[in-house]
Amino acid sequence: MGGDRLESLGRLAGGVAHDFNNLLGVILNYATLLGHQQLPGQARADVAEIQAAAGRAAELTGQLLAFARRDPTQPERVDLNESVHSVGELFGRTVGAGLDVVVDLSPTQPVVVVDRHQLDQVLLNLATNAADALGGRGRLTISTRTDPTGTPATVVLEVADTGPGMDPEVAARAFEPFFTTKPRGQGTGLGLAAVYGIVQRAGGEVTIDSTPGSGTTVSIRLPLVDQLPDAPAAPRDPAGPAGQGQLILVVEDDSALRAATQRVLEAAGYRVLRAAGGAEALSLISSAGEPVAAVLTDVAMSPMGGGELAGEIRRLAPGVPVVMTTGYSPGGAPAGHLVVPKSAGEGELLRAIRAALGDP
Numbered sequence: 001m002g003g004d005r006l007e008s009l010g011r012l013a014g015g016v017a018h019d020f021n022n023l024l025g026v027i028l029n030y031a032t033l034l035g036h037q038q039l040p041g042q043a044r045a046d047v048a049e050i051q052a053a054a055g056r057a058a059e060l061t062g063q064l065l066a067f068a069r070r071d072p073t074q075p076e077r078v079d080l081n082e083s084v085h086s087v088g089e090l091f092g093r094t095v096g097a098g099l100d101v102v103v104d105l106s107p108t109q110p111v112v113v114v115d116r117h118q119l120d121q122v123l124l125n126l127a128t129n130a131a132d133a134l135g136g137r138g139r140l141t142i143s144t145r146t147d148p149t150g151t152p153a154t155v156v157l158e159v160a161d162t163g164p165g166m167d168p169e170v171a172a173r174a175f176e177p178f179f180t181t182k183p184r185g186q187g188t189g190l191g192l193a194a195v196y197g198i199v200q201r202a203g204g205e206v207t208i209d210s211t212p213g214s215g216t217t218v219s220i221r222l223p224l225v226d227q228l229p230d231a232p233a234a235p236r237d238p239a240g241p242a243g244q245g246q247l248i249l250v251v252e253d254d255s256a257l258r259a260a261t262q263r264v265l266e267a268a269g270y271r272v273l274r275a276a277g278g279a280e281a282l283s284l285i286s287s288a289g290e291p292v293a294a295v296l297t298d299v300a301m302s303p304m305g306g307g308e309l310a311g312e313i314r315r316l317a318p319g320v321p322v323v324m325t326t327g328y329s330p331g332g333a334p335a336g337h338l339v340v341p342k343s344a345g346e347g348e349l350l351r352a353i354r355a356a357l358g359d360p
């Protein structure tokens with residue numbers, strides 16, 4: 001399938017996934033709020049099912065947004081070997097005993113610029129495909145090797161399996177979103193599509209080399225940077241912190257999402273002001289009668305986007321931290337702000353708020 005067709009599919013899928021992602025944010029937030037209550041046994045189990053299903057749906061839209069290159073990314077310098085090593089460990093532990101997982105890393109540290117979570121998503125999608133193809137028997141090899149001679153210098157990441165391989169017709173369509181040969185319920189056909197989008201966005205290329213009967217190798221070539229990797233973020237408290245009545249201004253043009261975010265923040269001990277757009281937000285900041293502790297704003301709003309609003313806030317109320325939320329980012333969120341994906345869930349949102357407030 002040609003790149004052009006993939007591009008137009010990407011635009012279509014991206015729009016749908018974006019709207020869907022907002023709805024999932026609402027569902028997840030309310031389910032989480034319900035989950036905090038003292039519910040009778042059956043209701044508790046039912047809410048857990050809603051959360052689990054919404055979580056799976058969020059994973060799917062995440063793959064779709066990655067394919068469409070519309071999910072928020074935070075590219076940083078990453079040691080590819082380190083990521084491969086940890087995914088290899090994870091797989092070595094979780095797949096059946098019949099599988100032989102081999103990790104073969106380049107002797108020099110390959111530093112690439114990529115969103116860490118997306119890189120993990122790529123590795124997991126490829127390793128999962130290989131494990132599926134192997135059906136519990138055979139060898140899965142994940143390797144990296146640098147090619148310092150090219151301009152630019154590159155690193156090649158390979159995920160190879162000794163499975164049954166792909167017919168040429170399957171290989172030709174493998175990156176297409178929703179193309180799957182797996183039974184209904186077992187594959188959505190989004191794994192390789194997401195890999196494709198993520199690699200494109202990182203300035204790399206991905207190819208499949210597969211012959212029926214002799215396994216599959218997926219190769220990804222990424223530009224190398226000759227700088228040290230950024231320090232990985234410290235492990236964070238999954239429960240999320242609690243507020244102490246600080247006043248948070250929530251700016252969001254989607255009313256359902258606005259209300260859901262308010263509920264989450266209030267449940268965590270913050271007080272909340274809501275605005276449907278930039279102008280309303282600015283007038284609330286002036287008229288609130290007390291300083292706003294932080295602003296949480298959507299990036300993509302019109303007429304005033306989150307980036308412009310942040311600029312106005314800097315003039316009007318310097319020092320008030322602004323946290324951005326985004327369902328997708330065609331051009332990326334403005335630099336210098338904390339960015340939380342809308343579908344990230346309560347914990348990540350609360351951590352970002354706490355970080356913005358300077359709370360330990």
Ligand SMILES: Nc1ncnc2c1ncn2[C@@H]1O[C@H](COP(=O)(O)OP(=O)(O)OP(=O)(O)O)[C@@H](O)[C@H]1O
Pocket residue numbers: 125129130133161163164165166170174175179180181182186187188189190191192193216
């Ligand atoms: N390592 C592999 N060996 C053989 N076939 C593969 C391999 N990887 C992918 N394929 C083929 O490509 C198709 C598309 O793969 P992709 O990862 O996009 O979707 P999926 O695995 O079917 O579903 P999902 O990843 O969304 O759960 C697969 O259904 C399978 O036919």
Ligand SMILES: [Mg+2]
Pocket residue numbers: 125128129187190191192
């Ligand atoms: Mg897959």
